[in-house]
Every structure is written in structure tokens, then in C-alpha cells.
Amino acid sequence: MRPSIAWPGGARSCVALAFDLDGPTGDAMLDGSLKGNPAYFTLGAYGPYRALPRILTMLETFRLPATFFVPTWVIEHWPTQCRAIIEAGHEVAYHGHRHELFWTLDDAQQREIMTRSQAIFHDLLGVRPVGFRTPSGDWGAQTPDILNEFGVRYSSSMRGDDRPYHVAVDGHPQGLIEIPARWELDDYASLAYQRAPDFPRGLDRTAPYAQVLANWCAEFDGSHEEGLSMTTLLHPKVSARPGRMALLEAFLAHMTAHEDVWFARCRDVAEFWQQLPAQSPGQSPDQEPRHAG
Ligand SMILES: [Zn+2]
Secondary structure, three states, rough: OOOOOOHHHHHOEEOOOEEEEOOOOOOOHHHHHHOOOOOHHHHHHHHHHHHHHHHHHHHHOOOOOOEEEEEEHHHHHOOHHHHEEEEEEEEHHHHHHHOOOHHHHHHHHHHHHHHHHHHHHHHHOOOOOOOEOOOOOOOOHHHHHHHHHHHOOOOOOOOOOOOOOOEEEEEEEEEEEOOOOHHHOOOOHHHHEEOOOOOOOOOOOOOHHHHHHHHHHHHHHHHHOOOEEOOOOOOHHHHOOOOOOHHHHHHHHHHHOOOOEEOOOOOOOOOOHOOOOOOOOOOOOOOOOOOOO
16 A cells, blocks of 8 residues: 655654553552552552663663553652653653543543542642543543644544544534544553453463564554554553563664654644644545545
């Protein structure tokens, strides 16, 4: 397929590396079972405490920018580690406070989480994020509207394309830019294993690392061939372990061996896409829009 998107700098394709720094937040924290499961807590805490610095060192070595979606409970408990993300020039963005399931919450509850998160980002990191990745894999009917109220310009939550796309939001002319992610680039799908609680359910082993690398490289190769954009769903606590760093590094080496890739933070991808002419679903940016808006 002929590449049709004129990415910045004449690049053929775009890669927005993204990490979800969940720490110990998530279902077990939300239902209270984490209190009786210190081993599970430490599995999560390993992410910001021990794994994150490895990711930052790797990104510095490869001179690559990235976006970190961070539940603000993690920022409250590891502020120094999270500050290092900003100091290295990367982006931080919304991911709930305790990794709440947004699609199960009413509008007031979602607003409460966003209000609290916004204050924590401001008070502890001095930033006002413009991005959001839903921590639950889905959202409610009013979520895009609520995100707009809090100054969110893009989301990386949906699966509807392999390029960014506009999401119309009533009453908000700019709407949202969606930067879709995919399970194929989620390290949980191949590398996570937790016995109690068993998560992911039914997964009784991890995939061979060489196979995971081959899969991820194939995903990039396809995206690059067609001139698309690709983002990742990597979790430091899952991937950034001593035996797995070589896998991550080989993945980055494979992509950076191509000189015509635009590596960008998600916010930069969203800004770029926002200034393109509006498109109808299924259209490439270089095609004439069938209708305005
Ligand atoms: Zn997450």
C-alpha cells in the first residue's frame, strides 16, 4: 500500500513510544484485596521504583522521546521517580488516580478523578497534561466531553484505526485526537504472569522472548511499510526487568535502524494531526474530504 501521510521531516511512518506506569494500582487496589496481598503490591511497586529508571536510561541511550501514562496515586508515592520522566523531556499523561474503570463510573465520579489527578500533576510535577489513556480499556458516553473540560486534547484508548483520527465532541470544536493502540503491542499479552490473583486469567506461561521480539518487529514493519502511526502499551513492571531489557533494546534498535521514522511523544502526534484537514472515516489525509467538520 502506498504511504499517504506526509509525516514531519519527510518520515515514512510514525512511532509514539508509550508506557503505562501503573505501579500497584488497578483492580486489586480498587477492590481492597491488595491489602492482604503484599506480594502483589511489590510486583506493582517494582515498576516505578526499580523498572522505570531502566526505561529512562534506555530512552536516553537511543535518544528517543516517549509518553508515560501514570495513575496519580503512583505520582503521590514515587514523586522523585516520576519527576525524572519530565526532566528527561518525556511526556506524562492521565491514566486515572488508582487505575479506575472509567466505563463503570458516573459523570461526577469521572470528574472527581480528573480533578484530583489534575491537582496532583500540577502540585507534584508542575505540569498540565493534555493526554489520556483509559485505564480500563473503555469509557462512558460522556467521557470524551469530560476529558475536554479538563484540557485533554488527545486520547490513546481506542482501537479504530492504525493512524490517529478525530473524535467529535459536542460543544467542543477541537474534539479529541485519538491515537489508537493495539493489544499486539501490549506486553501483558505475551510477558505478564501472576499466579495469585491469576492475571491475565488463563495465561499459564510467558512467550519466548525471541518470538515476542519477532512479533513486535513485524508490527513495526507492517506499520512502516504502509506509512502509518504506531504506539505501544508497555508496562515498566512487566518489560523492564533485567532479562527483558535486551528484548526492548533489540526492538528499539530494529526501529531506529530505519532513518525515515518520526519518533514523537503522543502530544506531538496529536498536535500534528490536529492541524491536518478534517477527514471522514476511512479517508487518508491526502484525499479530499467528502464533507467539512
Ligand atoms: Zn494501565
